[in-house]
Amino acid sequence: MEAEHLDIERRDACRSYLISAGHARRGELIEHRPLSGGVSSRTVLVTFTDGRRWVLKQALAKLRVAADWFSDPSRVHREALGMRVLGELAPPGSIPRLIFDDETHHVLGMEAVPEPHENWKSMLLEGRIKFAHALEFGALLGAIHVNGFARRRELEPLFRDTAFFESLRIEPYYSFTAARESRAAAFLTTLIADTRASKQAPTHGDFSPKNVLVLQDRPILLDHEVIHWGDPLFDLGFALTHLLSKWHHLPAYRDKLHFALNGFLQAYFQSVTNCPWVAELGDRGVRHTLGCLLARVAGRSPLEYLPNLERNRQHDVVVRLINDVPQSMHDLIERFEREIIAAE
Ligand SMILES: Nc1ncnc2c1ncn2[C@@H]1O[C@H](COP(=O)(O)OP(=O)(O)O)[C@@H](O)[C@H]1O
Ligand SMILES: [Mg+2]
The missing domain is CATH 3.30.200.20 (Phosphorylase Kinase; domain 1)
Incomplete structure (x- = not known):
């Protein structure tokens, strides 16, 4: 055939x-x-x-x-x-x-993942938010990065090719958005260069609640076609974007989502505490989060659950943050939440 x-x-x-x-x-x-x-x-x-x-x-x-x-x-x-x-x-x-x-x-x-399992994105959007799932999600990402880093001599050559990451992430997220939003163009162009220069750990490239099935309260990760040796903080910013965008979209569940996304970060941070990119969390971690937050409302692949009103609001808020970049993850979350509320 x-x-x-x-x-x-x-x-x-x-x-x-x-x-x-x-x-x-x-x-x-x-x-x-x-x-x-x-x-x-x-x-x-x-x-x-x-x-x-x-x-x-x-x-x-x-x-x-x-x-x-x-x-x-x-x-x-x-x-x-x-x-x-x-x-x-x-x-x-x-x-x-x-x-x-x-x-x-x-x-x-x-x-096949045994039944009954549930897609984590669906659970989150329905307001079935468990702190423990967010912790596991962070620990899972941390384990991939830290254990991959430990085997870097062997794994780096296997995953050196970044062609799929370029065509499925850099171009549609960062380059496309840079071309459409002049107020973020310089920021995204620098971020692209920094991403390409960062060769630190296995980077999943699609670490999103949509690609997680929850089986007996444990996450199972799917969809690895964008994996490459690169910038682990891309995964962090990409994942956090999903949690922050859901925080924005679901006012009734903001407390739970706020704790969940902080739990995710805390669990990740604990796992990778001795890795070299930890020092860059407040820099590239913050910038990838802002880049993805903008790309998912203005890039080639906007988050389908955000109505136009919310896309536009997120777009405006993130452009403001890009022009006065927060200096830590904590500051970023605090200001994103505060500015979204102020714009509502
Ligand atoms: N091993 C698996 N067991 C059960 N369901 C799966 C499995 N792999 C994929 N799926 C289901 O198929 C969907 C699409 O798979 P995914 O690998 O994410 O493909 P795509 O690259 O098209 O996003 C998943 O969201 C999940 O519902
Ligand atoms: Mg998928």
Whole structure:
């Protein structure tokens, strides 16, 4: 079967594929369910008669977003490599196990997360906010960074290529936003240069509540195609952006979200306390948070749950902060919250 013709979301095609690849025998596939939630791939849950439950993932060349946005489907192999290595760096059980990585069809197979699990982003948006989940989220990121840093001689060469991070993060988030918002252009251009110059630790690149499934109160991390050796503080700013934007969007849950995002930071900080980039939290950590906060309302991939009014408000507030950059994470959170409230 030609790689470009295979569509794993079609049941018959998927079954033939699994049989020809030697993963299943005829009559063995009992369930085939396309999973929603992703924009960059086809993702399908398959169940076999012997009880195996796998998730197959096939990267798309054109992403399912409003703007035209293309990326090489071979990034699924980066994800497979990331899954293998992250499984060693992250706490046990927090990364699904890789089963196969098919270089011909650009498909990978992994173990399905058992039911019942819930997507953490959905839980947060519904106001089901637990401090413990935020702590685990911070500790998970910290473990990936600190344990990866400890193995830097071996891992740096494996993850040196930043092409996917460039095309899926730097361009659509920072460069695109810099071109559209002149008041942030110099700030973002400097941030891009500093990001490229920072080669410190494995950087996940998509460390977001949307990519976390919660199983028995423990987070399981998905979606590793942007992983590279780079600036760990990008992950911190990227993740914090999701929590701060939800704080903005959900006035009824602001107390809980405020504690949650501080808990996330505290747990992260505790894990990486001896790493070299800790000294830069108040600098690049702050700047990535501001860069992502702006990119997610003005870039190529705006947060879909923020209505225009909230996007515009966040845009104005973040531009003001960019022109008078807070000097610590604590200061950033305090001023973001204060200025959003003042603008409401
Ligand atoms: N191992 C898995 N077990 C259960 N569900 C999964 C698994 N991997 C992915 N999913 C589901 O599929 C969705 C999309 O997967 P993801 O890897 O995030 O793809 P995308 O790159 O398209 O965002 C996830 O949000 C999740 O609901
Ligand atoms: Mg995803």
